[in-house]
Amino acid sequence: MKISVIGQGYVGLSLAVSAAKVGHQVIGFDINQNLISNLKEQESHVEGIELAGIENYIPTNNADDLINSDIVIIAVPTPLDSSRHPDLSFLISACEIISSNVKKQALIINESTSFPGTLRDLISKNIEDSTGLNHLYAASPERVDPGNLLWNQKNTPRLVAGLSDEATEKAADFYSSFCDHVVKVSSPEIAEAAKLFENTFRQVNIAMVNELAQISHGLDINVREVLDAAATKPFGFMKFNPSLGVGGHCIPVDPSYLSFAAENAGIDASFIDLANEINLEMPSYVANRISNDVGGLNGKKVLVAGLSYKANVADLRESPSLLLIDALEVLGADVIKHDPLVANTSPIVTCDVAILAVAHDSINKEALINSAPYIFDCTGTLTNVEGL
Numbered sequence: 001m002k003i004s005v006i007g008q009g010y011v012g013l014s015l016a017v018s019a020a021k022v023g024h025q026v027i028g029f030d031i032n033q034n035l036i037s038n039l040k041e042q043e044s045h046v047e048g049i050e051l052a053g054i055e056n057y058i059p060t061n062n063a064d065d066l067i068n069s070d071i072v073i074i075a076v077p078t079p080l081d082s083s084r085h086p087d088l089s090f091l092i093s094a095c096e097i098i099s100s101n102v103k104k105q106a107l108i109i110n111e112s113t114s115f116p117g118t119l120r121d122l123i124s125k126n127i128e129d130s131t132g133l134n135h136l137y138a139a140s141p142e143r144v145d146p147g148n149l150l151w152n153q154k155n156t157p158r159l160v161a162g163l164s165d166e167a168t169e170k171a172a173d174f175y176s177s178f179c180d181h182v183v184k185v186s187s188p189e190i191a192e193a194a195k196l197f198e199n200t201f202r203q204v205n206i207a208m209v210n211e212l213a214q215i216s217h218g219l220d221i222n223v224r225e226v227l228d229a230a231a232t233k234p235f236g237f238m239k240f241n242p243s244l245g246v247g248g249h250c251i252p253v254d255p256s257y258l259s260f261a262a263e264n265a266g267i268d269a270s271f272i273d274l275a276n277e278i279n280l281e282m283p284s285y286v287a288n289r290i291s292n293d294v295g296g297l298n299g300k301k302v303l304v305a306g307l308s309y310k311a312n313v314a315d316l317r318e319s320p321s322l323l324l325i326d327a328l329e330v331l332g333a334d335v336i337k338h339d340p341l342v343a344n345t346s347p348i349v350t351c352d353v354a355i356l357a358v359a360h361d362s363i364n365k366e367a368l369i370n371s372a373p374y375i376f377d378c379t380g381t382l383t384n385v386e387g388l
């Protein structure tokens with residue numbers, strides 16, 4: 001089968017390679033010319049994805065290559081706009097590209113995360129309106145967890161639902177070619193809502209544990225010990241760890257898609273909005289706590305180690321470390337940034353305060369502990385220092 005994947009970012013490239021490895025002919029289309037030039041040189045930008053030796057994968061900027069696709073998969077960004085509302089412009093532009101270039105009936109699958117109704121009311125309408133080809137449509141939201149060595153595209157169950165039974169069956173057949181567990185659900189709206197709820201569940205639980213970190217500090221008890229104690233209960237409890245907040249392309253963004261859908265339906269999603277607020281405020285909580293501990297930060301040298309949004313990935317999108325740096329600078333600190341995974345950052349240097357924001361394996365923890373008289377650990381990795 002000829003499979004075309006629109007968007008060769010984290011999700012699209014991983015999917016394209018999985019499909020190519022099981023023998024499909026795969027076109028990887030992206031509007032980013034540098035990205036495609038690198039992919040043509042077999043330079044992958046996704047940790048753990050190797051392109052050498054994969055012959056039936058063709059990266060391209062040329063939309064003509066989408067012609068005669070049997071399956072077209074959309075894997076473009078679905079971020080928030082400046083008002084923190086869904087920005088669907090990439091999805092709409094992907095629809096325009098499909099309308100103009102896919103010239104025979106195809107199965108069109110959306111993997112981009114969006115609110116219930118996106119496949120039915122936005123994607124299928126935008127494409128059908130301009131072509132009348134009667135494509136088949138399915139939703140299969142991607143669940144990949146960057147950097148997770150245990151769960152990958154093969155062993156993570158995949159939700160699939162089409163706008164028709166035929167679309168569901170064809171999409172399930174396709175994913176079964178490289179994924180062990182395909183779960184068919186009754187409508188695309190169920191799959192879309194499940195994806196948003198999975199990430200909202202994380203957002204809300206992380207916010208709750210971050211609130212507990214603040215309460216525990218106020219009560220002068222160690223939050224990590226409280227959590228370890230609670231986690232000895234073998235049922236009805238799931239452990240989440242305190243942190244500087246949530247980052248990346250999914251957890252800080254997807255709940256706002258659910259909240260937006262709720263608002264459109266006239267329902268107040270106050271729980272989701274509150275969780276979002278608590279997580280967004282964590283960097284300034286940490287900056288203020290440190291400032292109180294050291295008698296103010298004005299003019300002090302503060303090293304922030306770990307800039308990306310989570311350990312062992314280089315992705316800076318929505319990273320709470322960046323909000324922490326802003327909050328420290330507002331308090332007058334002279335911030336030094338250290339991250340072995342991010343280009344052009346400083347080595348660990350002597351300073352007044354050192355903060356472990358994200359615990360990459362490649363950060364030298366001993367050097368960090370010795371770099372300053374006051375250390376703050378947001379990750380629970382270091383012992384005998386202040387922290388969350």
Ligand SMILES: NC(=O)c1ccc[n+]([C@@H]2O[C@H](COP(=O)([O-])OP(=O)(O)OC[C@H]3O[C@@H](n4cnc5c(N)ncnc54)[C@H](O)[C@@H]3O)[C@@H](O)[C@H]2O)c1
Pocket residue numbers: 006007008009010011012029030031032035075076077078090093094097111112113114141142143144145146249250
């Ligand atoms: N990254 C993750 O961990 C993850 C996990 C699950 C779901 N998702 C979801 O998957 C979707 C894609 O995320 P991602 O992380 O791969 O994004 P990304 O930013 O890494 O990649 C998206 C790619 O799409 C390209 N693009 C944008 N508009 C295009 C168009 N009209 N035609 C062709 N290419 C276009 C961009 O140039 C970019 O290379 C999003 O909806 C995201 O929420 C991401």
